[in-house]
Amino acid sequence: MTKLMLHACCGPCSLEPTRIFSEEGTEFIIDYENPNIFPPEDYEHRLSTLKEYVTEPQKVELIEGEYDPQTWEEQVAIYGTDRPKRCRACYRLRLERAAEHAVEHGCDSLTTTLTISPYQFTDIIFEELQRAADRYGIKAICCDFRSCYPEATRRSRALGMYRQNYCGCRFSIAEAAAERKERKKQLEHEKYLKHRALMWAAAEGCTNQMSQL
Ligand code: SF4
CATH class of the missing domain: 3.40.50.620 (HUPs)
Known part of the structure:
Protein backbone atom coordinates (compact mmCIF):
# COMPACT_ATOMS: atom_id res chain seq x y z
CA MET A 1 0.00 0.00 0.00
CA CYS A 169 -28.68 13.23 9.96
CA ARG A 170 -31.97 14.85 10.93
CA PHE A 171 -33.59 11.43 11.44
CA SER A 172 -30.86 10.34 13.84
CA ILE A 173 -31.52 13.29 16.17
CA ALA A 174 -34.98 11.91 16.98
CA GLU A 175 -33.79 8.28 16.95
CA ALA A 176 -30.97 8.96 19.41
CA ALA A 177 -33.32 10.93 21.69
CA ALA A 178 -35.81 8.03 21.66
CA GLU A 179 -33.02 5.53 22.47
CA ARG A 180 -31.82 7.67 25.38
CA LYS A 181 -35.39 7.90 26.70
CA GLU A 182 -35.81 4.11 26.43
CA ARG A 183 -32.46 3.50 28.21
CA LYS A 184 -33.50 5.91 31.01
CA LYS A 185 -36.81 4.07 31.40
CA GLN A 186 -35.03 0.72 31.61
CA LEU A 187 -32.56 2.02 34.20
CA GLU A 188 -35.39 3.40 36.32
CA HIS A 189 -37.21 0.07 36.11
CA GLU A 190 -34.06 -1.83 37.15
CA LYS A 191 -33.60 0.60 40.05
CA TYR A 192 -37.21 0.04 41.14
CA LEU A 193 -36.79 -3.79 41.01
CA LYS A 194 -33.59 -3.57 43.05
CA HIS A 195 -35.25 -1.33 45.63
CA ARG A 196 -38.25 -3.69 45.87
CA ALA A 197 -35.95 -6.71 46.33
CA LEU A 198 -34.13 -4.91 49.15
CA MET A 199 -37.43 -4.01 50.83
CA TRP A 200 -38.60 -7.64 50.65
CA ALA A 201 -35.29 -8.89 52.03
CA ALA A 202 -35.56 -6.40 54.90
CA ALA A 203 -39.22 -7.38 55.61
CA GLU A 204 -38.27 -11.08 55.57
CA GLY A 205 -35.43 -10.38 58.00
CA CYS A 206 -37.90 -8.69 60.39
CA THR A 207 -40.35 -11.62 60.13
CA ASN A 208 -37.57 -14.10 60.92
CA GLN A 209 -36.46 -12.05 63.91
CA MET A 210 -40.08 -11.81 65.16
CA SER A 211 -40.57 -15.57 64.87
CA GLN A 212 -37.49 -16.13 67.03
CA LEU A 213 -38.92 -14.05 69.91
S1 SF4 B 1 -28.18 7.46 11.05
FE1 SF4 B 1 -27.66 6.47 9.07
S2 SF4 B 1 -28.49 7.88 7.54
FE2 SF4 B 1 -28.35 9.04 9.44
S3 SF4 B 1 -26.34 10.02 9.39
FE3 SF4 B 1 -26.10 8.08 10.46
S4 SF4 B 1 -25.43 6.65 8.86
FE4 SF4 B 1 -26.34 8.43 7.81
Whole structure:
Protein backbone atom coordinates (compact mmCIF):
# COMPACT_ATOMS: atom_id res chain seq x y z
CA MET A 1 0.00 0.00 0.00
CA THR A 2 1.44 3.44 -0.88
CA LYS A 3 -1.16 5.90 0.40
CA LEU A 4 -4.44 5.40 2.26
CA MET A 5 -7.49 7.65 2.18
CA LEU A 6 -9.22 7.66 5.56
CA HIS A 7 -12.82 8.79 5.40
CA ALA A 8 -13.54 10.55 8.72
CA CYS A 9 -16.96 11.25 10.21
CA CYS A 10 -15.79 13.39 13.17
CA GLY A 11 -12.90 14.10 15.55
CA PRO A 12 -13.62 11.64 18.39
CA CYS A 13 -14.07 8.72 15.95
CA SER A 14 -10.79 9.63 14.21
CA LEU A 15 -8.56 9.64 17.31
CA GLU A 16 -7.80 5.93 17.47
CA PRO A 17 -7.69 5.06 13.74
CA THR A 18 -5.19 7.90 13.12
CA ARG A 19 -3.10 6.82 16.13
CA ILE A 20 -2.99 3.25 14.81
CA PHE A 21 -2.07 4.25 11.25
CA SER A 22 0.59 6.69 12.47
CA GLU A 23 2.15 4.12 14.80
CA GLU A 24 2.32 1.48 12.08
CA GLY A 25 3.84 3.99 9.65
CA THR A 26 0.99 4.02 7.14
CA GLU A 27 0.93 7.11 4.93
CA PHE A 28 -2.61 8.48 4.96
CA ILE A 29 -4.73 11.55 4.35
CA ILE A 30 -8.19 12.33 5.68
CA ASP A 31 -11.40 13.11 3.81
CA TYR A 32 -14.16 14.80 5.81
CA GLU A 33 -17.02 13.78 3.56
CA ASN A 34 -20.31 14.17 5.39
CA PRO A 35 -23.24 15.81 3.57
CA ASN A 36 -25.49 13.85 5.97
CA ILE A 37 -24.87 16.12 8.95
CA PHE A 38 -27.69 18.32 10.12
CA PRO A 39 -27.82 21.14 11.07
CA PRO A 40 -25.01 22.93 9.16
CA GLU A 41 -23.67 24.34 12.47
CA ASP A 42 -23.02 20.80 13.65
CA TYR A 43 -21.23 19.99 10.38
CA GLU A 44 -18.89 22.92 11.08
CA HIS A 45 -18.48 22.03 14.76
CA ARG A 46 -17.46 18.44 13.95
CA LEU A 47 -15.06 19.66 11.26
CA SER A 48 -13.38 22.24 13.51
CA THR A 49 -13.02 19.58 16.25
CA LEU A 50 -11.42 17.19 13.76
CA LYS A 51 -8.96 19.90 12.74
CA GLU A 52 -8.13 21.08 16.24
CA TYR A 53 -7.59 17.68 17.88
CA VAL A 54 -6.56 15.37 15.05
CA THR A 55 -5.31 16.73 11.75
CA GLU A 56 -3.46 19.87 12.96
CA PRO A 57 -1.61 18.26 15.92
CA GLN A 58 -0.65 15.26 13.76
CA LYS A 59 0.02 17.40 10.66
CA VAL A 60 -2.20 15.16 8.54
CA GLU A 61 -3.53 16.48 5.24
CA LEU A 62 -7.29 17.09 5.38
CA ILE A 63 -9.61 17.21 2.40
CA GLU A 64 -13.09 18.54 2.84
CA GLY A 65 -15.85 17.22 0.62
CA GLU A 66 -18.64 19.36 -0.71
CA TYR A 67 -21.34 19.95 1.89
CA ASP A 68 -24.50 19.53 -0.14
CA PRO A 69 -27.39 18.34 2.02
CA GLN A 70 -29.62 18.60 -1.06
CA THR A 71 -28.01 15.52 -2.65
CA TRP A 72 -28.27 13.68 0.68
CA GLU A 73 -31.98 14.52 0.78
CA GLU A 74 -32.48 13.22 -2.76
CA GLN A 75 -30.45 10.03 -2.47
CA VAL A 76 -30.76 9.08 1.21
CA ALA A 77 -33.67 10.78 2.97
CA ILE A 78 -36.06 9.02 0.58
CA TYR A 79 -35.68 5.91 2.79
CA GLY A 80 -37.06 7.77 5.78
CA THR A 81 -37.13 5.79 9.01
CA ASP A 82 -36.03 2.51 7.38
CA ARG A 83 -32.64 2.71 9.05
CA PRO A 84 -30.75 -0.14 7.35
CA LYS A 85 -31.73 1.11 3.88
CA ARG A 86 -31.19 4.76 4.75
CA CYS A 87 -27.78 4.15 6.35
CA ARG A 88 -26.65 2.01 3.40
CA ALA A 89 -27.50 4.84 1.00
CA CYS A 90 -25.73 7.30 3.33
CA TYR A 91 -22.55 5.16 3.50
CA ARG A 92 -22.69 4.75 -0.28
CA LEU A 93 -22.88 8.46 -0.97
CA ARG A 94 -20.04 9.33 1.40
CA LEU A 95 -17.73 6.44 0.55
CA GLU A 96 -18.11 6.83 -3.21
CA ARG A 97 -17.10 10.45 -2.91
CA ALA A 98 -14.21 9.52 -0.64
CA ALA A 99 -13.08 6.90 -3.19
CA GLU A 100 -13.20 9.51 -5.95
CA HIS A 101 -11.10 11.88 -3.83
CA ALA A 102 -8.71 9.04 -3.02
CA VAL A 103 -7.93 8.59 -6.73
CA GLU A 104 -7.64 12.36 -7.24
CA HIS A 105 -5.10 12.57 -4.41
CA GLY A 106 -2.97 9.60 -5.42
CA CYS A 107 -4.25 7.10 -2.84
CA ASP A 108 -4.52 3.45 -3.74
CA SER A 109 -6.71 2.35 -0.82
CA LEU A 110 -9.67 3.50 1.22
CA THR A 111 -11.04 2.96 4.71
CA THR A 112 -13.35 4.76 7.13
CA THR A 113 -13.66 5.71 10.80
CA LEU A 114 -17.37 4.81 10.70
CA THR A 115 -16.76 1.28 11.98
CA ILE A 116 -15.63 2.54 15.39
CA SER A 117 -19.22 3.10 16.45
CA PRO A 118 -21.10 0.09 17.84
CA TYR A 119 -24.27 1.87 16.72
CA GLN A 120 -23.45 1.58 13.01
CA PHE A 121 -24.10 -1.34 10.63
CA THR A 122 -20.54 -2.66 10.30
CA ASP A 123 -21.34 -5.31 7.66
CA ILE A 124 -23.14 -2.79 5.49
CA ILE A 125 -20.24 -0.34 5.84
CA PHE A 126 -17.83 -3.03 4.61
CA GLU A 127 -20.08 -3.87 1.65
CA GLU A 128 -20.31 -0.22 0.66
CA LEU A 129 -16.59 0.35 1.21
CA GLN A 130 -15.81 -2.55 -1.12
CA ARG A 131 -18.31 -1.33 -3.67
CA ALA A 132 -16.89 2.21 -3.69
CA ALA A 133 -13.29 0.99 -3.88
CA ASP A 134 -14.09 -1.42 -6.75
CA ARG A 135 -15.82 1.33 -8.64
CA TYR A 136 -12.69 3.51 -8.52
CA GLY A 137 -10.15 0.69 -8.93
CA ILE A 138 -8.58 1.00 -5.49
CA LYS A 139 -8.32 -1.34 -2.51
CA ALA A 140 -10.89 -1.43 0.30
CA ILE A 141 -9.28 -1.75 3.73
CA CYS A 142 -12.02 -3.20 5.93
CA CYS A 143 -10.84 -2.24 9.42
CA ASP A 144 -13.25 -3.05 12.23
CA PHE A 145 -12.46 -0.34 14.80
CA ARG A 146 -15.24 -1.26 17.27
CA SER A 147 -12.75 -2.51 19.89
CA CYS A 148 -11.29 1.04 19.92
CA TYR A 149 -14.59 2.63 20.96
CA PRO A 150 -14.01 2.63 24.77
CA GLU A 151 -10.53 4.15 24.37
CA ALA A 152 -11.79 6.73 21.87
CA THR A 153 -14.55 7.66 24.33
CA ARG A 154 -12.09 7.94 27.20
CA ARG A 155 -9.57 10.04 25.24
CA SER A 156 -12.12 12.38 23.68
CA ARG A 157 -13.66 13.04 27.12
CA ALA A 158 -10.25 13.64 28.68
CA LEU A 159 -9.37 16.10 25.91
CA GLY A 160 -12.69 17.93 26.29
CA MET A 161 -13.59 17.41 22.64
CA TYR A 162 -17.03 18.15 21.27
CA ARG A 163 -18.86 14.79 21.32
CA GLN A 164 -22.15 14.86 19.44
CA ASN A 165 -24.88 12.62 20.82
CA TYR A 166 -26.45 11.57 17.50
CA CYS A 167 -25.12 9.98 14.33
CA GLY A 168 -25.52 12.97 12.05
CA CYS A 169 -28.68 13.23 9.96
CA ARG A 170 -31.97 14.85 10.93
CA PHE A 171 -33.59 11.43 11.44
CA SER A 172 -30.86 10.34 13.84
CA ILE A 173 -31.52 13.29 16.17
CA ALA A 174 -34.98 11.91 16.98
CA GLU A 175 -33.79 8.28 16.95
CA ALA A 176 -30.97 8.96 19.41
CA ALA A 177 -33.32 10.93 21.69
CA ALA A 178 -35.81 8.03 21.66
CA GLU A 179 -33.02 5.53 22.47
CA ARG A 180 -31.82 7.67 25.38
CA LYS A 181 -35.39 7.90 26.70
CA GLU A 182 -35.81 4.11 26.43
CA ARG A 183 -32.46 3.50 28.21
CA LYS A 184 -33.50 5.91 31.01
CA LYS A 185 -36.81 4.07 31.40
CA GLN A 186 -35.03 0.72 31.61
CA LEU A 187 -32.56 2.02 34.20
CA GLU A 188 -35.39 3.40 36.32
CA HIS A 189 -37.21 0.07 36.11
CA GLU A 190 -34.06 -1.83 37.15
CA LYS A 191 -33.60 0.60 40.05
CA TYR A 192 -37.21 0.04 41.14
CA LEU A 193 -36.79 -3.79 41.01
CA LYS A 194 -33.59 -3.57 43.05
CA HIS A 195 -35.25 -1.33 45.63
CA ARG A 196 -38.25 -3.69 45.87
CA ALA A 197 -35.95 -6.71 46.33
CA LEU A 198 -34.13 -4.91 49.15
CA MET A 199 -37.43 -4.01 50.83
CA TRP A 200 -38.60 -7.64 50.65
CA ALA A 201 -35.29 -8.89 52.03
CA ALA A 202 -35.56 -6.40 54.90
CA ALA A 203 -39.22 -7.38 55.61
CA GLU A 204 -38.27 -11.08 55.57
CA GLY A 205 -35.43 -10.38 58.00
CA CYS A 206 -37.90 -8.69 60.39
CA THR A 207 -40.35 -11.62 60.13
CA ASN A 208 -37.57 -14.10 60.92
CA GLN A 209 -36.46 -12.05 63.91
CA MET A 210 -40.08 -11.81 65.16
CA SER A 211 -40.57 -15.57 64.87
CA GLN A 212 -37.49 -16.13 67.03
CA LEU A 213 -38.92 -14.05 69.91
S1 SF4 B 1 -28.18 7.46 11.05
FE1 SF4 B 1 -26.10 8.08 10.46
S2 SF4 B 1 -25.43 6.65 8.86
FE2 SF4 B 1 -27.66 6.47 9.07
S3 SF4 B 1 -28.49 7.88 7.54
FE3 SF4 B 1 -28.35 9.04 9.44
S4 SF4 B 1 -26.34 10.02 9.39
FE4 SF4 B 1 -26.34 8.43 7.81
